[in-house]
Structure formats: structure tokens, C-alpha cells
Amino acid sequence: MSGPSISELYVYPVKSFRGISLSKSLVGARGLQFDRRWMLVDAGGQFMTQRSDTRLALFQTKLESQGILISREGFGSVFVPFDPLGSPRTVTVWRDSVDALQCSDAADAWLSDVLGANCSLVYMPDSTHRQSHLDFTQPGDAVGFADAFQVLVIGEASLGDLNSRLEAPLPINRFRGNVILSGTTPFEEDTWPKVEIAGIPFRAAKKCGRCSVTATNQDTGEVGVEPLRTLAEYRRDGKNVMFGAYYVPEATGEIAVGDAVVLQPALK
Numbered sequence: 001m002s003g004p005s006i007s008e009l010y011v012y013p014v015k016s017f018r019g020i021s022l023s024k025s026l027v028g029a030r031g032l033q034f035d036r037r038w039m040l041v042d043a044g045g046q047f048m049t050q051r052s053d054t055r056l057a058l059f060q061t062k063l064e065s066q067g068i069l070i071s072r073e074g075f076g077s078v079f080v081p082f083d084p085l086g087s088p089r090t091v092t093v094w095r096d097s098v099d100a101l102q103c104s105d106a107a108d109a110w111l112s113d114v115l116g117a118n119c120s121l122v123y124m125p126d127s128t129h130r131q132s133h134l135d136f137t138q139p140g141d142a143v144g145f146a147d148a149f150q151v152l153v154i155g156e157a158s159l160g161d162l163n164s165r166l167e168a169p170l171p172i173n174r175f176r177g178n179v180i181l182s183g184t185t186p187f188e189e190d191t192w193p194k195v196e197i198a199g200i201p202f203r204a205a206k207k208c209g210r211c212s213v214t215a216t217n218q219d220t221g222e223v224g225v226e227p228l229r230t231l232a233e234y235r236r237d238g239k240n241v242m243f244g245a246y247y248v249p250e251a252t253g254e255i256a257v258g259d260a261v262v263l264q265p266a267l268k
Contacts, residue, residue, distance in 0.1 A: 004261040008180035024256035031150035054221040078110040149246035161186035194264040202247040209240030
């Protein structure tokens with residue numbers, strides 16, 4: 001078997017909306033460019049995800065030269081410029097209070113109409129620093145609106161191992177990873193302390209504990225019991241079931257499908 005390499009790349013510009021498949025991506029301190037830099041919040045400024053409203057899986061996002069186009073089949077679309085048009089506000093994601101910018105009245109009106117609830121789209125500007133989980137990362141490590149970490153890595157072999165145990169195989173989009181790897185053994189990505197891709201070092205943070213979003217069909221929004229039921233049989237760690245591993249980029253640059261993943265020695 002050849003060494004590990006990138007087989008797929010995904011970004012999720014709006015937290016909990018559908019991902020975008022890319023052939024290459026810039027990498028910054030927060031992870032892949034555009035990843036989880038936008039987020040939907042309710043009237044009280046609390047973050048919204050598929051955990052509470054599975055319809056968010058039905059929203060598509062397209063990267064354009066001047067901004068992002070958000071659409072949903074049967075409801076049309078709204079364009080959101082990269083430079084937000086709205087005012088500053090403080091929003092909440094998990095336990096973090098975060099300085100954000102309102103995107104536009106047009107985006108808020110369209111999204112509120114489609115969902116039938118008062119909500120707003122916000123953006124995390126470069127001036128905002130949200131510290132990633134200090135139990136597993138270092139002071140100064142920044143993250144966008146992702147749950148807690150910068151880059152989620154999943155091996156195709158890990159999905160293959162899981163699917164071999166399921167009655168109906170699941171696609172990779174259930175797990176909302178950023179970097180998908182070929183050429184690994186099952187769950188090998190859990191074991192690396194550090195890797196280098198296209199000259200960029202990535203430091204391991206922790207294995208990813210999975211939530212109910214993995215049981216949501218990303219094409220229909222329907223919720224089932226898999227893969228959590230099966231993962232609980234053999235991938236349990238305390239109260240969590242694990243699938244995929246988080247990494248922190250230690251430099252900036254660009255990675256692409258086909259890039260080799262070079263293992264690095266553990267930190268002293």
C-alpha cells in the first residue's frame with residue numbers, strides 16, 4: 001500500500017450547512033480557508049446547528065469571487081458578500097461569547113423566511129480570536145465557528161471499517177471532515193502526533209467525539225440511529241464514540257488533493 005495522501009477536501013463555510021468539495025485549499029491559523037467562518041444564530045444570538053434543526057443540512061453554499069451564494073432547493077438563494085454589510089454583535093457558540101459581524105439584512109430576511117423563525121447570519125472577522133480547547137491545543141491557537149478545533153481528518157479506511165459493520169453503508173459526508181485520506185489503515189489518523197502536508201506541519205489535538213449530526217442524512221435531513229449505535233460497540237471512549245481526528249495547522253500555505261501526508265516525529 002502506498003503512503004497516505006489526500007483523496008478529498010471539504011470546507012463548510014456556514015456552520016451546519018452542506019460542505020463544498022475542493023481540489024485545493026489555502027490553510028490558515030483557523031484551518032482551511034472559509035471553513036466555518038459564517039454561522040446562523042437565533043434571535044438571542046445562540047448558535048444554530050443540525051442538532052436542533054436538521055433542515056440546516058438542506059442548505060447549499062457556493063464560493064464565488066466576491067462572496068458566498070446560499071441556496072435551498074425550492075426556496076431560491078441569497079448572495080452574501082465576503083465583506084459583511086451589517087453591524088457588530090456578540091454571539092454564542094457553545095460556552096464562548098464571540099465578536100461577530102451581521103452579514104446583511106437580505107440574508108437574515110431570506111433565512112428567517114425559509115426556516116420560519118427569526119434568525120441571523122453572522123461572520124467571524126479576522127480581528128476576532130476564539131481560542132480552541134486548551135486541554136488539547138496551545139494558547140494562541142485560534143478556531144472559527146467550528147465546535148472546538150481547526151481541521152478534521154478522516155481516513156477512507158476508517159469509513160470502510162465502519163461500513164463493513166453496517167447493514168447499509170454511509171457516505172463520508174455524514175462525518176463532515178475537512179481532509180479525507182487514502183492509503184491508511186483503519187483509524188491510523190488517530191495515532192499520529194504530527195504530520196506534514198505540502199510543507200505545512202499539522203499537530204494532533206485529539207480524536208473526534210461524534211454527535212447526533214452523524215445520524216442525520218445530509219441529503220434529506222432525516223435522522224436515524226446509525227452510525228452512533230454501531231460506533232458505540234467498538235469506538236467508545238468514556239461517554240463518547242470516536243471517529244476522525246483533529247489537527248492544528250502550525251503554518252500557512254496550500255494543500256491539494258493528491259498531496260502526500262508525511263508523518264513527523266513526536267514533539268519533545
